[in-house]
Amino acid sequence: MATQHITTKERFAIPRQEMPAQKADVRNKNFKEVNLGYTPELAQKEALRCIQCKDPACIKGCPVNIKIDQFIKLIADGNFLGAARKIKEDNVLPAICGRVCPQEDQCEKTCILTKKHTSVAIGNLERFAADYERETGNVELPTVKASTGKKIAVIGSGPAGLSCANDLIQLGHSVTVFEALHELGGVLVYGIPEFRLPKEIVKSEIDGLKKLGVNFITNAVAGRSITVDELLKEEGFDAVFIGVGAGLPWFLGIPGENLLGVYSANEFLTRVNLMKSYQFPENDTPVFNCKGKNVAVFGGGNTAMDAVRTAKRLGAEHAYIVYRRSEAEMPARLEEVHHAREEGIEFLMLMNPLEFVGNEQQWLTGAKCLRMELGEPDESGRRRPVPIKGSEFILPIDMAVISIGNGSNPLIKQTTPDIEVSKRDTIVVDMNTMATSKDDVYAGGDIVTGGATVILAMGAGRTAAKAIHEKLTGIETVQPV
Amino acid sequence: MHKIVSAIFLAENIKKIEIEAPRIAKKRKAGQFIMIRVGQSGERVPLTIADSDPEKGTITIIVQGMGKSTRELNTKEAGDTISDIVGPLGTPSHIEKFGTAVSIGGGVGTAIAYPTAVALKEAGNYVITINGARSKELVILENEMKAVSDEAYITTDDGSYGFHGFVTQKLQELIDSGKTIDYVLAIGPIPMMRAIAEVTRPYNIKTMVSLNPIMVDGTGMCGGCRVTVDNQIKFACVDGPEFDAHQVDFTNLTDRNKLYLPEEKKSAEAFAHKCNLQ
Numbered sequence A: 001m002a003t004q005h006i007t008t009k010e011r012f013a014i015p016r017q018e019m020p021a022q023k024a025d026v027r028n029k030n031f032k033e034v035n036l037g038y039t040p041e042l043a044q045k046e047a048l049r050c051i052q053c054k055d056p057a058c059i060k061g062c063p064v065n066i067k068i069d070q071f072i073k074l075i076a077d078g079n080f081l082g083a084a085r086k087i088k089e090d091n092v093l094p095a096i097c098g099r100v101c102p103q104e105d106q107c108e109k110t111c112i113l114t115k116k117h118t119s120v121a122i123g124n125l126e127r128f129a130a131d132y133e134r135e136t137g138n139v140e141l142p143t144v145k146a147s148t149g150k151k152i153a154v155i156g157s158g159p160a161g162l163s164c165a166n167d168l169i170q171l172g173h174s175v176t177v178f179e180a181l182h183e184l185g186g187v188l189v190y191g192i193p194e195f196r197l198p199k200e201i202v203k204s205e206i207d208g209l210k211k212l213g214v215n216f217i218t219n220a221v222a223g224r225s226i227t228v229d230e231l232l233k234e235e236g237f238d239a240v241f242i243g244v245g246a247g248l249p250w251f252l253g254i255p256g257e258n259l260l261g262v263y264s265a266n267e268f269l270t271r272v273n274l275m276k277s278y279q280f281p282e283n284d285t286p287v288f289n290c291k292g293k294n295v296a297v298f299g300g301g302n303t304a305m306d307a308v309r310t311a312k313r314l315g316a317e318h319a320y321i322v323y324r325r326s327e328a329e330m331p332a333r334l335e336e337v338h339h340a341r342e343e344g345i346e347f348l349m350l351m352n353p354l355e356f357v358g359n360e361q362q363w364l365t366g367a368k369c370l371r372m373e374l375g376e377p378d379e380s381g382r383r384r385p386v387p388i389k390g391s392e393f394i395l396p397i398d399m400a401v402i403s404i405g406n407g408s409n410p411l412i413k414q415t416t417p418d419i420e421v422s423k424r425d426t427i428v429v430d431m432n433t434m435a436t437s438k439d440d441v442y443a444g445g446d447i448v449t450g451g452a453t454v455i456l457a458m459g460a461g462r463t464a465a466k467a468i469h470e471k472l473t474g475i476e477t478v479q480p481v
Numbered sequence B: 001m002h003k004i005v006s007a008i009f010l011a012e013n014i015k016k017i018e019i020e021a022p023r024i025a026k027k028r029k030a031g032q033f034i035m036i037r038v039g040q041s042g043e044r045v046p047l048t049i050a051d052s053d054p055e056k057g058t059i060t061i062i063v064q065g066m067g068k069s070t071r072e073l074n075t076k077e078a079g080d081t082i083s084d085i086v087g088p089l090g091t092p093s094h095i096e097k098f099g100t101a102v103s104i105g106g107g108v109g110t111a112i113a114y115p116t117a118v119a120l121k122e123a124g125n126y127v128i129t130i131n132g133a134r135s136k137e138l139v140i141l142e143n144e145m146k147a148v149s150d151e152a153y154i155t156t157d158d159g160s161y162g163f164h165g166f167v168t169q170k171l172q173e174l175i176d177s178g179k180t181i182d183y184v185l186a187i188g189p190i191p192m193m194r195a196i197a198e199v200t201r202p203y204n205i206k207t208m209v210s211l212n213p214i215m216v217d218g219t220g221m222c223g224g225c226r227v228t229v230d231n232q233i234k235f236a237c238v239d240g241p242e243f244d245a246h247q248v249d250f251t252n253l254t255d256r257n258k259l260y261l262p263e264e265k266k267s268a269e270a271f272a273h274k275c276n277l278q
């Protein structure tokens, strides 16, 4: 397709192209993907909205500095494969990031059009290009450089580990990924639900890495099955990258948290996503039977949105988000909040749980909550919620999901005491190289930052890959294309 | 994929299965367990490593058919394969020379207590074992236990073999006989472990139990296995499974293990139906 010539006036007249989606009252009963993706026509139309800034502000908002102006131009020109490849110069998992990045806080926030109109739908376009390449069977395997003879172990197969493995294998190193679970992908498979990120996409990215020669070992828990020291000393690895994520669920620490029906978000989502308990009894793993029940999810992040929308899909009569601040403070992606509301999720803001109450058989029957109001701003600049005296009441619920964040799993720390950790038990690294305090050991992703984002984890994996490569070969490089 | 090397029934419904898992065989210590997923649609089930042969690269588990997953596992024979095994998980048993150590196993708990009894013996303890079962046919590992014991007792609820009564009664008898007991390890059904804790509490005998909450990942990621010990939340899969019996909230553990009763029943019935059709 040739470039379409339009006047500036025509350009500004194009509204932001909505992402086609399943109808809310249909999708809240199934686990199929909510968003259906742009058609080529919609994508081109949206791409035409980009004014091709000389100094594109959008790029500065993207943590991995994708050449956004260039790939959008390629879409506008109808060169969809070219667009996909342009994105992949900087982002190895575009089909995933296009779907899950908090664009409104990153690239789309800094897009010049945000001030006057609405930003270019950069995430949607990124997703379109990546899907187009994959669905038309045009994914090209990158070339792998001649073998360097160096062996690197990557611990954890989340976005940090996968992107690190991807860069290292292309640079000619031998790469083995050790994953604790029986499936690869980290939060992308056990946390983020199918309706937001189809597992087929994650699988296809991992298959690509397998074809490049990355060796994956599942059911291998670092710190138990094998230690970092054994990898370096006994198994002959020249370097180790730790990308084990933030995998220790926090609880509220209030009475009644061990009642039957109180879950961590990790457990609830793992049962449903990884163990596919929504297909019980075809799959053996059960999960709380939400049908006709009242479910409350405590928290306001992406994880909370995923949990509450999952409960709704499992048949919950009422599915609540209970959050102690106001909606403006919720850290979840805007699109998820919007989708959740459309699906019938009820938002109970400025409410703090004090205690869970149960019946004689110890099944949860309710959450005693306290209403809050917004007070003075705190250190983070967010207005601090303060309790309204005497406002306690009991919210009748049958299931509670705690989604207030994760700490660091203690296994690596316990078995590798010479890796320095912070007070919060995250691994301390030099942010330029991701090197830890232990020689030849690097780390990145949520284990370093605490729960963050897919794109930041990916970026960290790539930074580490570059530093490992330079250390092992003594060569300076640019990131592989 | 892991190949089953041998599989034999030790008693009705209790099977001893030896499986190829070289990495785990090399690493495991007494008190540790694996998570096993029998097939692609299977759940992750925790099972103690009863024994291992690092040279052969195999581990041994002893499985009691309870519901769908364990019964399905017990239909497996030598030559069959298991989809996934991960381990060794959990904190190994704390082993030292206590002096006189009593290892108590109830039912299939005997299999879980066995590796720790071996380790206690190797550490130079005077080891007494008490193994309880409902009746004679259900007694397992009798010879193995004898081999590591300075004194070995069997108890049966119905008196069909050994001491007639519960393991708690036998333990009380030993205490009453004036023996100094420095350490007790008790593994079995929750009511048994709870009762043992009450027997030793007045004498301040250090007593450990191995808890069996429902688990999902076994790596500390989900918190489903949380138990209350000394009024604090602990994750049994990483902090345990062994805990100080005098600090454990057994009531909460009993309740939480009932979480999926209707689903477990449904699953077991569907499995029984499938078996009947074959």
Ligand SMILES: Cc1cc2nc3c(=O)[nH]c(=O)nc-3n(C[C@H](O)[C@H](O)[C@H](O)COP(=O)(O)OP(=O)(O)OC[C@H]3O[C@@H](n4cnc5c(N)ncnc54)[C@H](O)[C@@H]3O)c2cc1C
Binding pocket: A100, A101, A102, A155, A156, A157, A158, A159, A160, A161, A178, A179, A180, A181, A184, A185, A186, A187, A188, A191, A192, A220, A221, A222, A223, A243, A244, A245, A246, A247, A269, A302, A303, A304, A306, A333, A409, A411, A412, A444, A445, A446, A447, A451, A452, A453, A454, A455, A457
């Ligand atoms: C439910 C949910 C929804 C989210 N939604 C979004 C979103 O919409 N957008 C967004 O940008 N971010 C989102 N996030 C955050 C994002 O998923 C994480 O920031 C990101 O996955 C971190 O990547 P990682 O590679 O550091 O770790 P992870 O993805 O956590 O992967 C770590 C991997 O290491 C494995 N592992 C752990 N310990 C060991 C060990 N000892 N040995 C071997 N393997 C080990 C784990 O099993 C896991 O597979 C969400 C998170 C959750 C939980």
Ligand SMILES: Cc1cc2nc3c(=O)[nH]c(=O)nc-3n(C[C@H](O)[C@H](O)[C@H](O)COP(=O)(O)OP(=O)(O)OC[C@H]3O[C@@H](n4cnc5c(N)ncnc54)[C@H](O)[C@@H]3O)c2cc1C
Binding pocket: B033, B045, B046, B047, B048, B049, B061, B062, B063, B064, B065, B066, B067, B068, B069, B070, B071, B108, B111, B112, B211, B212, B213, B214, B215, B241, B257, B258, B264, B265, B267, B268
């Ligand atoms: C650390 C640990 C070590 C264990 N070691 C052994 C062992 O060596 N040999 C052995 O036979 N069993 C062992 N168990 C118990 C075994 O895991 C359960 O019997 C099994 O998971 C039941 O699964 P199922 O599908 O067959 O039965 P289900 O239908 O799931 O349940 C049947 C009964 O078992 C209980 N149960 C369910 N899931 C679990 C679970 N994960 N853990 C404990 N009880 C459960 C239920 O309350 C129910 O009463 C161990 C458990 C733990 C936590």
Ligand code: SF4
Binding pocket: A061, A062, A063, A064, A065, A066, A068, A091, A097, A098, A101, A102, A103, A106, A107, A108, A122, A123, A126, A455
């Ligand atoms: S990777 Fe994320 S931040 Fe970067 S352009 Fe894509 S959607 Fe925007």
Ligand code: SF4
Binding pocket: A049, A050, A051, A052, A053, A056, A057, A058, A059, A068, A069, A072, A110, A111, A112, A113, A120, A122
């Ligand atoms: S800032 Fe917006 S308009 Fe400018 S190049 Fe980037 S996407 Fe296009």
Ligand code: FES
Binding pocket: B214, B215, B216, B217, B218, B219, B220, B221, B222, B223, B224, B225, B226, B235, B236, B237, B238
């Ligand atoms: S089983 Fe998930 S934390 Fe222990």
